[in-house]
Amino acid sequence: MANRAQIPTKNSALIAMIADEDTVVGFLLAGVGNVDLRRKTNYLIVDSKTTVKQIEDAFKEFTTREDIAIVLISQYVANMIRFLVDSYNKPVPAILEIPSKDHPYDPAHDSVLSRVKYLFSTESVASGRR
């Protein structure tokens, strides 16, 4: 049976970030930031002035880049581009929703967990948490 989703075995893949300033600064401090030769970064700082289009473009770019394995996205940002996040079904890169300082984590809105609930309503993690 042809494995349609080829998962590449890479040795060095980056972690991308789309979050508010504080979160991104914290992660950059830890060392996940990367700027390559063409001044392309693997993070996007979202503040009150960022447009939805910018966020969409960044999301699409991060998910199509070959060297990014995980995309961390703040949950309130994910809510802004909810349809894009929900229609994304490639295994790599993995989209992970993280809470931010002002918006605590809400499992009801997490796209993966809601898909779990929709598909296997008898044995879902989200319903277990409640």
Add this chain to the structure above:
Amino acid sequence: MGDIMKTSSFALTEAKYVAGDNIKHVVLENVREASLKVRSRQENVAGVKLPKFEYTNDGEVNKNDLTGLARGGQQVQQCRAAYIKAIEVLVELASLQTSFLTLDEAIKTTNRRVNALENVVKPRLENTISYIKGELDELEREDFFRLKKIQGYKKREIEKQMQSAKLFVEEQVAEKLALQRGISLNNAQNILSATAQKDEDIIF
């Protein structure tokens, strides 16, 4: 996961408070090569290839080591440690998430296969089986019928032969009796008819 993020956010706020707001800019300026990277491997679980992420610290010299040297250096280090721990947890979570999605797809395809086999392939094969069985039964009945017929013929043949053998035996018995009485029923007539021809040996 929520707890770890909370701890790291607290650590960051502490660092900001102590070191002043400028660490943000310093950090943003100093981004070069990522020192925390992720390695992706494939694990084969029950025939399904699942991705697994491993977190590696490339250990290059971190430009951020000089951050907060003016004030609050310790807080900055603590903040960094907290965030690194958060990253570890997040990498593992991402790994689990992708495994789950891949397994989900595998389950769906397997289900589809099972349904197809059950509803299409099985009835066809069952039809073939019953057809073959029917044909075999019919052939067997044919054979059976033929066998019976042949047995009947054979019986009749045997009876006929028995009858002719009986007749023959009766004739033999009759001839024997005649010979004993001095008359050969058959040969007597031959001599008489032979004297119709001239035999030199007979003088008169």
